[in-house]
Amino acid sequence: MKRSLNKDAMTPEKGEEDMTSALTVSICLPTCNRPELIVECLDSCLAQTYPHIEILVGDDSRDDVTQQLIATRYAHDARIRYVRHDPPLGQARNVASLFERAAGTLVMLIHDDDYLAPEGVARLAALWQIYPHLEVAFGDQHEVDASGHVDAQRSAALNAAFHRTRRAQGMQMLPGRTGLVQMFPNNGWMALATLVRCVGYREDAGACCDFVFGVELCLAASQVYYLHEYVSYYRKTPVSISQSTRVSPFAAAFTAYSFVLRLTLDASLETARGKALRRLAPIVVSLHAKHDAPLAALRVALDHPDAYAYGLNLRLYYHLALIARALLAVCVRQRPRAPRFP
Template sequence: MEPLVSVCIPAYNNAEYIKDTIDSILNQTYQNIELVIVDDNSKDNTYELIQKIGDERIKLYHNDKNLGMSGNWNRCLSLCTGKYAKLVCADDILSPDALKREVDALEANPTAVIAESDTKLIDLNGKGKGFYKRYKKSGLVDGKEICRKGFFSQDYFGAPQANTFRRDVAEKIGGFDTDYTYILDYDFFVSLACEGDVYIIHEPLNFFRVRKGSNTGEVMGGNKEKTKVYVEEHLYLLEKNKERLKLTPKDIRRSVMIRKFRCFAASVYLKLFVHK
């Protein structure tokens, strides 16, 4: 029998897009799933909309008090029971065979703690706006190699929905670090990847919706204060991992400069091609 996969959706004020996200998960070719949705005390009708969807695989929860992003993401993980897990933000989408391809990779490669695929960027209307690719290699790659190279290039783990991971390893590392506001997913996947290998599929099996109101949109949209916090969090991430990834003070300074430049470049891209 195929192993159970827990797909998590941490929801907050996502009534406009969450139905598309849920449909993309329930219509996967891989069917042995549980869909854990935790509404973080939304102010719109997100919770009521989900209640109307009749599918026994959905496990819907509601927080009486808003836990914030890291708190709600950790609650999602704590409610999972599957061998594997994937976290999908409430406005992103999976291609029909995303889970099948990534679970098959994990099953065939016991040393892999994450299986991930490339991402297609879309706007609010679902129109393609480019691609976000993973590490340059394909197949099984040492996780620490990806993490270290990523600090001098880009976050190769990208948005959460691009990654399917072993739930027991997620429990081992302790879930999401609540000290972060913006890059808690980057920190989480770096910690996971350092526990083993990563299997990379260079095909766009997921879709990331780029919008101004999201964390990514705010940081990369040119907001100086939020970009400053983002860079400070990147420095914190480097300091946390400097010993196990053998980062020198020079490496850390170089990585921070690269991160600042990438924030600027991303803000220009969003203004020119997305936020019109």
């Protein structure tokens, strides 16, 4: 359900209405046990061409390797404000704590295994000079493999898959749709700090907290701008998966589906909800079937026939086969065994 937000709390303070290049951007960087990756991320933040930045690091690591690395390598750079959490806060509370510590008018989020393009901050911050009442801005993401190689073709496909195309550039007519259809990226975005703090990161969303935050941020905003330029690098490797997701790798899809299904939305956003569910429903069907919940899988499939082009998509028949196999396995397990006699 969409949470009620106090619009007065999001009104810029005195002096913030004149959006100029002097606005400070707080780059929020949550990290956990990735000292081998955070250096590239931090160096990309420090290399920004936009001068008015602070870099907030929230460290959930179980050891002090990252702490020692930052103390040694970045000791003399006052732009970095580092805090280690003991005990760890978890992803959502870590990010929320960074938002609370942010002193800048604008906030940007970048995860520790990703990094920023040198002009990333400048490109997004410049939009506030053109649109003084802008609340949220985001751009494209490069896709990077484990070895650090950027694949231009895969990067273009990644953005196109999430509706980030040249045709879509500009102020979004339905900001809520931007979050629902996952056009809004998981990081590399920029937003007013007051709005970000009002929305917050939900701990109950678990591994899905990035998606839930993006949807709620876009629903709360009235001016969201998409810039068709690369501003960040998204690293696609096994270490991109959070620790909680490793334990239950499908929790995010289930949470996202349930969250979208239960949202209270204006009628203008029902089409966007349908598009979001068409993306999520087949994933949920497959996961239910593979985890011995065939009846739950069948219910979701029947609830969303449009996700399978009303029977014209071969994916439906593959999923029905998975459901049948799972149902048979359940029946075999539940069949009473014949008594053994000596």
